[in-house]
Amino acid sequence: MAKATGNQRRSRKTYQARVRALREDLVQMQVQLKESPFKVLLILAGPEGAGRGNLLNTLAGWLDPRGVETFSFHEPTDEERERPLQWRFWRSLPASGRIGLYAGSWYTETLREEARSQRALDQIGLEAERICHFEKLLADSGTLIIKVWLEISKEAQGRRLRALRADPLTAWRVTEEDWRHHRIYDRLARTAKLIRTRTDRPGARWTILKAEDEPTRDLRVGQLLLSRFHQQQARFERLTGSASPVALPPVKPLRASGRRLLRALPLDQELSAKDYEAAREKWLGRLNQAVRAALAAKRSLVFVFEGWDAAGKGGAIRRLTSAIDPRFYSVIPVAKPTDEEKQYHYLWRFWRQIPRDGRVAIFDRSWYGRVLVERLEGFCREAEWKRAFGEINDFEQQLTGHGTIVLKYWLHVSYKEQLRRFREREVTAYKQHKINAEDWRNRDKWSAYEIAVGDMLVLTDRRTAPWHLVPANNKRFARLEILRSACRQIEAALGA
Amino acid sequence: MAKATGNQRRSRKTYQARVRALREDLVQMQVQLKESPFKVLLILAGPEGAGRGNLLNTLAGWLDPRGVETFSFHEPTDEERERPLQWRFWRSLPASGRIGLYAGSWYTETLREEARSQRALDQIGLEAERICHFEKLLADSGTLIIKVWLEISKEAQGRRLRALRADPLTAWRVTEEDWRHHRIYDRLARTAKLIRTRTDRPGARWTILKAEDEPTRDLRVGQLLLSRFHQQQARFERLTGSASPVALPPVKPLRASGRRLLRALPLDQELSAKDYEAAREKWLGRLNQAVRAALAAKRSLVFVFEGWDAAGKGGAIRRLTSAIDPRFYSVIPVAKPTDEEKQYHYLWRFWRQIPRDGRVAIFDRSWYGRVLVERLEGFCREAEWKRAFGEINDFEQQLTGHGTIVLKYWLHVSYKEQLRRFREREVTAYKQHKINAEDWRNRDKWSAYEIAVGDMLVLTDRRTAPWHLVPANNKRFARLEILRSACRQIEAALGA
Numbered sequence: 001m002a003k004a005t006g007n008q009r010r011s012r013k014t015y016q017a018r019v020r021a022l023r024e025d026l027v028q029m030q031v032q033l034k035e036s037p038f039k040v041l042l043i044l045a046g047p048e049g050a051g052r053g054n055l056l057n058t059l060a061g062w063l064d065p066r067g068v069e070t071f072s073f074h075e076p077t078d079e080e081r082e083r084p085l086q087w088r089f090w091r092s093l094p095a096s097g098r099i100g101l102y103a104g105s106w107y108t109e110t111l112r113e114e115a116r117s118q119r120a121l122d123q124i125g126l127e128a129e130r131i132c133h134f135e136k137l138l139a140d141s142g143t144l145i146i147k148v149w150l151e152i153s154k155e156a157q158g159r160r161l162r163a164l165r166a167d168p169l170t171a172w173r174v175t176e177e178d179w180r181h182h183r184i185y186d187r188l189a190r191t192a193k194l195i196r197t198r199t200d201r202p203g204a205r206w207t208i209l210k211a212e213d214e215p216t217r218d219l220r221v222g223q224l225l226l227s228r229f230h231q232q233q234a235r236f237e238r239l240t241g242s243a244s245p246v247a248l249p250p251v252k253p254l255r256a257s258g259r260r261l262l263r264a265l266p267l268d269q270e271l272s273a274k275d276y277e278a279a280r281e282k283w284l285g286r287l288n289q290a291v292r293a294a295l296a297a298k299r300s301l302v303f304v305f306e307g308w309d310a311a312g313k314g315g316a317i318r319r320l321t322s323a324i325d326p327r328f329y330s331v332i333p334v335a336k337p338t339d340e341e342k343q344y345h346y347l348w349r350f351w352r353q354i355p356r357d358g359r360v361a362i363f364d365r366s367w368y369g370r371v372l373v374e375r376l377e378g379f380c381r382e383a384e385w386k387r388a389f390g391e392i393n394d395f396e397q398q399l400t401g402h403g404t405i406v407l408k409y410w411l412h413v414s415y416k417e418q419l420r421r422f423r424e425r426e427v428t429a430y431k432q433h434k435i436n437a438e439d440w441r442n443r444d445k446w447s448a449y450e451i452a453v454g455d456m457l458v459l460t461d462r463r464t465a466p467w468h469l470v471p472a473n474n475k476r477f478a479r480l481e482i483l484r485s486a487c488r489q490i491e492a493a494l495g496a
Numbered sequence: 497m498a499k500a501t502g503n504q505r506r507s508r509k510t511y512q513a514r515v516r517a518l519r520e521d522l523v524q525m526q527v528q529l530k531e532s533p534f535k536v537l538l539i540l541a542g543p544e545g546a547g548r549g550n551l552l553n554t555l556a557g558w559l560d561p562r563g564v565e566t567f568s569f570h571e572p573t574d575e576e577r578e579r580p581l582q583w584r585f586w587r588s589l590p591a592s593g594r595i596g597l598y599a600g601s602w603y604t605e606t607l608r609e610e611a612r613s614q615r616a617l618d619q620i621g622l623e624a625e626r627i628c629h630f631e632k633l634l635a636d637s638g639t640l641i642i643k644v645w646l647e648i649s650k651e652a653q654g655r656r657l658r659a660l661r662a663d664p665l666t667a668w669r670v671t672e673e674d675w676r677h678h679r680i681y682d683r684l685a686r687t688a689k690l691i692r693t694r695t696d697r698p699g700a701r702w703t704i705l706k707a708e709d710e711p712t713r714d715l716r717v718g719q720l721l722l723s724r725f726h727q728q729q730a731r732f733e734r735l736t737g738s739a740s741p742v743a744l745p746p747v748k749p750l751r752a753s754g755r756r757l758l759r760a761l762p763l764d765q766e767l768s769a770k771d772y773e774a775a776r777e778k779w780l781g782r783l784n785q786a787v788r789a790a791l792a793a794k795r796s797l798v799f800v801f802e803g804w805d806a807a808g809k810g811g812a813i814r815r816l817t818s819a820i821d822p823r824f825y826s827v828i829p830v831a832k833p834t835d836e837e838k839q840y841h842y843l844w845r846f847w848r849q850i851p852r853d854g855r856v857a858i859f860d861r862s863w864y865g866r867v868l869v870e871r872l873e874g875f876c877r878e879a880e881w882k883r884a885f886g887e888i889n890d891f892e893q894q895l896t897g898h899g900t901i902v903l904k905y906w907l908h909v910s911y912k913e914q915l916r917r918f919r920e921r922e923v924t925a926y927k928q929h930k931i932n933a934e935d936w937r938n939r940d941k942w943s944a945y946e947i948a949v950g951d952m953l954v955l956t957d958r959r960t961a962p963w964h965l966v967p968a969n970n971k972r973f974a975r976l977e978i979l980r981s982a983c984r985q986i987e988a989a990l991g992a
Contacts, residue, residue, distance in 0.1 A: 024926055031929045053821070061818045064810060065827040066860055072823035079573050103823055169785075289665075314560060322557045325549070327568035327599055331561040338836045364562055430520055433527040 015215050022222045023062045029229050030067045034097045038142040038232060041094075042225060043102045045111075046150030047188065048178045049160035050211040055150070056103045058218045059225075069094045072104035082298075082357040084402035086134060090351040093138075095343035106131050107195065114191045115181050124191065128198035133394050139203025140387055141345050144232040147204060148221055149196060150211035154185040248378045251448040254386075258454020267414050267473040276476040280319070283483040287323040290490040291360065295328055297494065298357040300404045303486075304366045306456075307411025308449075309439045310421040311472045312479075313364055316411065319479045320486065321362065329360035334369065346370055346380075346388075347395055354399065367392055371456050376448050389459040396465040405493045406465040407486055410457060411472040415446055511711050518718045519558045525725050526563045529593055532729060534638040536595045538721060541603045542646030543684065544674045545656035546707040551646070552599045554714045555721075565590045568600035578794075578853040580898035582630060586847040589634075591839035602627050603691065610687045611677050620687065624694035629890050635699025636883055637841045640728040643700060644717055645692060646707035650681040744874045747944040750882075754950020763910050763969040772972040776815070779979040783819040786986040787856065791824055793990065794853040796900045799982075800862045803907025804945075805935045806917040807968045808975075809860055812907065815975045816982065817858065825856035830865065842866055842876075842884075843891055850895065863888055867952050872944050885955040892961040901989045902961040903982055906953060907968040911942055 033040065042059070044052045060070060071092050080088040094100040110127050113119070139145055152160070161178055164170040181188060200206050207224060211217045253259060294301060303320070305313045321329060332353050341349040347367055355361040370392070375385040396406050413421070422443070425435040442449070461467045468485045472478035529536065538555070540548045556566060567588050576584040590596040606623050609615070635641055648656070657674055660666040677684060696702050703720060707713045749755060790797060799816065801809045817825060828849050837845040843863055851857040866888070871881040892902050909917070918939070921931040938945070957963045964981045968974035 028926050031926075053823070056822050057818070060822040061814065065813055065817050065858075066810065066829040069826060070822040077573070077575050079575050101822065314562065317561055318557065321561050322553070326552045326556040326566040326597065327549070330565060333562040339834045340836050362561075430524050430527075 015219075018219060019062075022219065022226070025226055026062050026222060027064055029226055030064050030099070032233065033099070033229065034067060036097055036233060037236065038144055039094050039096050040099045040144045040225070040229065040232075041102060041138070041146065042099065042221075043105045043107070043145070043147045044150065044221075045105065045107045045147065045192075046211060047152060047157060047185070047192070048181050049157040049164075050150035050152040051160075051214060051217065052103050052150060053173075054214065055211075055218055055221060056101055059101055059221065062222060063099065067097070068099045068101060070101045070103065072102070073108055074104075079356065082300075083354055084398040084404070086130075086398050087351060087354060089134065090348060093344060093348065095340075097343075106134065107199075110195065111188070111192060115177075115184065115188055118187070121194075124194060125198065128195055130398075131199050132201055132204075135199070135204035136201065137347075137391050137394070138345065141384075142236070143345075144228060145204045146225060146228050147199075147206045148224070149192070149206050149208045150217065151208055152211045154182070156212050157182055157185065248376075249382075251376065251451050253451045254455045255458040256454075258456070258458040259450050260454075261457060261469065262412065262450060262454055265412055265469060265471055267412065267417070267471045269471060269474045269477040271474055271477045271480070273476070276480060279480055280483070283480065283487060284319075284323045287320075287483050287487050287490075290487050290494070291324050293494055294405060294490055295358045295360070298403075299493070300355045300357050301360040301490070302355065302399060302404055302406045303360070303362040304368070304406070304408040305362070305364050305411070306366060306368050306372070306409065307470075307472065308413050308418055309442055310418055310425065310434070311411035311413045312475050313411055315475060316409070316470075316479050316482050317362055317364060320482060323483070324360060328358070329362060330355075331362045331364060334363060334365040346374075347391065350395075354404075357403070367395065368456055368460075371460075372449065372452050375452050376445060389455075392460055393462060393465075396460075396462070400464040405490055407468070407489055408465060409468045409470050409482055409485075410453065411470050411478060413472050415443075417473045418443060511715075514715060515558075518715065518722070521722055522558050522718060523560055525722055526560050526595070528729065529595070529725065530563060531593065533592055533732065534640055534728060535590050535592050536640045536721070536725065536728075537590075537598060537634070537642065538595065538717075539598045539601045539603070539641070539643045540646065540717075541601065541607075541643065541688075542707060543648060543653060543681070543688075544677050545653040545660075546646035546648040547656075547710060547713065548599050548646060549669075550710065551707075551714055551717060552597055555597055555717065558718060559595065563593070564595045564597060566597045566599065568598070569604055570600075575852065578796075579850055580894040580900070582626070582894050583847060583850060585630065586844060589840060589844065591836075593839075602630065606691065607684070607688060611673075611680065611684055614683070617690075620690060621694065624691055626894075627695050628697055628700075631695070631700035632697065633843075633887050633890070634841065637880075638732070639841075640724060641700045642721060642724050643695075643702045644720065645688070645702050645704045646713065647704055648707045650678070652708050653678055653681065744872075745878075747872065747947050749947045750951045751954040752950075754952070754954040755946050756950075757953060757965065758908065758946060758950055761908055761965055761967055763908065763913070763967045765967060765970050765973040767970055767973045767976070769972070772976060775976055776979070779976065779983060780815075780819045783816075783979055783983050783986075786983050786990070787820050789990055790901060790986055791854045791856070794899075795989070796851045796853050796898075797856040797986070798851065798895060798900055798902045799856070799858040800864070800902070800904040801858070801860050801907065802862060802864050802868070802905065803966075803968065804909050804914055805938055806914055806921065806930075807907035807909045808971050809907055811971060812905070812966075812975050812978050813858055813860060816978060819979070820856055824854070825858060826851075827858045827860060830859060830861040842870075843887065846891075850900075853899070863891065864952055864956075867956075868945065868948050871948050872941060885951075888956055889958060889961075892956075892958070896960040901986055903964070903985055904961060905964045905966050905978055905981075906949065907966050907974060909968050911939075913969045914939060 044055055046052060056070060060068060069092075073088065073092075076088060089106055092100070110124070110131075114124070135145055161174055161182060165174045196206050196208075209217055209220055291301065305317060307313050317331060321331065330353075337346075337349060350363075350367045353361055353363075370380065370388040371385050374380045380388075399406055422435055422439065425431040457467050457469065466489075468482070470478050470481050470485075540551055542548060552566060556564060565588075569584065569588075572584060585602055588596070606620070606627075610620070631641055657670055657678060661670045692702050692704075705713055705716055787797065801813060803809050813827060817827065826849075833842075833845060846859070846863045849857055849859075866876065866884040867881050870876045876884075895902055918931055918935065921927040953963050953965065962985075964978070964985075966974050966977050966981075
């Protein structure tokens with residue numbers, strides 16, 4: 001190797017000094033981040049040879065590895081393939097206070113697919129849309145997203161690949177696919193630009209960096225991480241500075257039609273025990289077959305049960321499960337989020353429970369808590385629960401888009417019937433555990449809940465994931481109604 | 497269908513009344529269980545046609561599904577195959593206060609394998625041993641394990657299979673494998689008996705039930721669940737009645753040789769910055785290749801870092817990770833267990849983090865907390881931490897048995913050197929986050945820790961998962977020592 005000139009030595013010294021200073025700042029940043037209510041995603045993207053891997057190595061070395069998770073997505077596992085596309089990205093998110101470094105990301109597959117076979121613009125548009133939704137949801141909940149596109153010319157790419165291939169220590173890293181990508185450099189660059197343009201949104205902007213000079217590239221990415229962190233922190237300080245008011249504003253409906261829908265529902269159906277039993281056996285048998293057919297077709301089922309306290313969710317779930325082979329379903333009771341769950345987006349804990357193909361998940365209460373209890377108790381800000389309608393629709397659309405059948409039930413009882421049931425629970429020994437002070441408090445907020453439920457029913461009712469409004473003053477009727485509508489929805493989804 | 501006689505009607509009525517009473521008791525039991533510090537595993541095993549599936553259905557219908565999880569193990573997924581056998585059972589355990597119903601279990605595979613090809617007694621003995629360890633560990637930590645063997649004669653089995661096949665609704669359930677098992681009924685029964693005998697241990701006893709009459713079978717299993725629950729609860733009440741003393745007994749070594757080992761370790765090695773840098777580059781390169789070779793061979797690596805506060809675990813991990821492609825490792829900082837983790841055995845949260853084949857996990861503190869901080873702070877009972885040595889050896893043996901390379905480091909500094917580092921941390925701005933009151937408190941317990949560390953080093957040092965005792969007064973020397981010994985251990989494991 002040629003001897004370094006005086007200039008080179010000086011510039012290397014300057015570089016090393018800058019790196020030292022940057023590293024101290026970064027470690028300080030991590031100390032602050034650890035106490036912060038947000039997480040950082042640093043996404044590195046770019047063509048082969050732009051040095052994503054090396055950059056990731058450098059950054060991982062600069063940071064305290066205990067606060068960092070690195071991700072790159074290889075071929076999906078079978079557990080991943082049997083769930084909606086987005087599932088693997090949800091399961092890989094870091095907790096609050098931590099940094100996720102992404103050498104591969106939701107962009108990788110899209111770009112790799114494009115290289116395999118050029119696709120229609122529409123298709124790329126759809127994928128960009130999906131990515132935008134995901135990033136918006138994360139950014140809206142406070143996640144700092146830093147996206148870096150490493151740019152390198154076709155000539156430089158060729159040089160890099162040849163250099164890697166020439167060194168026995170790195171030759172293994174250059175694949176046939178890399179060379180193919182090199183040959184179609186221009187086409188890939190155009191597509192990448194298109195995707196960047198479509199996904200360059202507030203809260204998830206792209207930073208484009210010349211990647212040819214490694215030291216410059218690495219320093220700039222480190223500095224970018226630092227400055228974006230401080231901006232984000234300042235933003236959070238402003239937010240927490242204006243503390244939310246203690247008294248909650250009165251609850252106003254977003255859609256008046258929802259409450260009307262609820263109030264118009266006839267609740268007191270007649271159904272004799274004998275008629276019920278005969279019909280129940282028939283519908284249980286039919287449901288058993290429908291579910292079996294769905295699972296055999298490798299579809300998955302997600303049931304959502306919401307309803308007033310004491311509306312009979314538990315009993316309805318028991319009747320439903322009696323028609324399903326217990327080896328294939330699980331019931332997920334949803335209570336207050338745990339410490340761990342609080343470190344993530346509110347949808348995270350539900351994503352975790354999404355069933356594989358051929359399985360059934362039954363949610364006893366669900367993500368709709370966001371627009372019900374969290375809205376009414378002020379557990380989240382107004383902007384947050386308002387945003388949730390769209391986020392939930394998008395979430396369910398990802399499920400149904402994957403082939404999951406989503407069945408949603410609101411069990412509706414009258415104010416008077418609820419009182420009767422509460423009193424009955426209080427005097428029946430084996431039901432006393434089912435009633436507590438909170439139930440009475442919720443009851444006091446009946447009309448506020450009516451508004452929230454109404455909004456939910458109107459704003460999240462979609463053809464592919466419809467709400468079933470179940471009259472439940474008569475328990476038998478309600479249970480039968482659920483069996484019937486479940487049968488019909490599953491059969492329709494299977495095209496039976 | 498023939499009309500029921502008076503007797504049959506009466507007996508059906510009696511049965512229904514008994515079921516009603518049992519169901520009320522079971523739901524009451526679940527209410528109490530929810531508040532209890534233990535979980536229940538009900539394992540159903542037996543030949544085909546004995547009705548595991550139907551029994552599971554019945555039980556699932558009797559219980560409140562919100563407190564129940566049902567399991568049956570199908571073909572392992574690729575994520576499961578790439579980890580030790582036991583991983584899939586660990587990930588399926590219910591939380592405290594819940595019931596797991598197992599239609600398939602750790603017995604299923606063993607018996608199915610045996611049916612495929614008769615195996616040597618030794619092999620079956622080994623599997624029984626593995627199962628005993630797992631069940632003992634669960635039972636020791638308070639889990640109620642109920643194992644039911646459903647017995648059915650060869651003739652009755654044949655009748656059941658023919659009846660299932662004849663009904664179009666159930667014909668799909670009878671497979672070719674079932675018929676093969678029927679033909680070799682006697683051999684399978686002998687093996688099953690052998691396995692039952694070997695796994696019939698305190699805390700995990702088998703109950704053998706005649707399974708031919710369904711109503712009797714179902715009632716008896718329900719009653720068994722109930723009575724075993726009440727026994728277990730009574731046992732826990734006795735335990736909590738005798739509250740553990742507030743003052744901890746003085747710490748005495750189990751093995752005096754451990755502390756001697758520690759005290760004999762020379763700590764103040766010399767190593768110039770220049771010599772260090774040259775050697776570091778060499779060993780980092782070699783380690784990079786060794787790790788790459790291990791991952792390419794689909795082995796996984798588990799690093800464990802333990803050591804005194806301020807011994808330099810963080811820095812050592814940073815040097816280590818700089819030799820590994822960040823896409824393949826994750827660093828797992830271990831702090832106090834979360835709410836969720838407390839619902840499980842202390843090893844559960846580490847099982848969750850066990851890497852797939854071809855990946856590296858680096859634990860910054862680990863399961864050894866059980867025999868260090870938990871022992872010394874009285875976070876667990878004496879019997880518990882004493883048991884932990886064996887449990888940990890068994891755990892690591894499952895990892896190494898699967899092919900995982902387990903590398904364990906104790907970073908050792910002198911009492912004096914620790915003081916110097918604590919003081920330095922207090923005066924250096926960007927190190928202040930690394931020192932707090934707890935560190936000083938731990939320092940006061942130095943000699944107690946010395947004993948606990950000594951015991952750990954002696955009792956969990958095994959050929960397949962050895963401890964590396966690292967002199968760490970000189971940070972450079974310690975880092976180099978770790979690189980060197982990691983290289984050697986990995987190369988030896990690969991037979992290089």
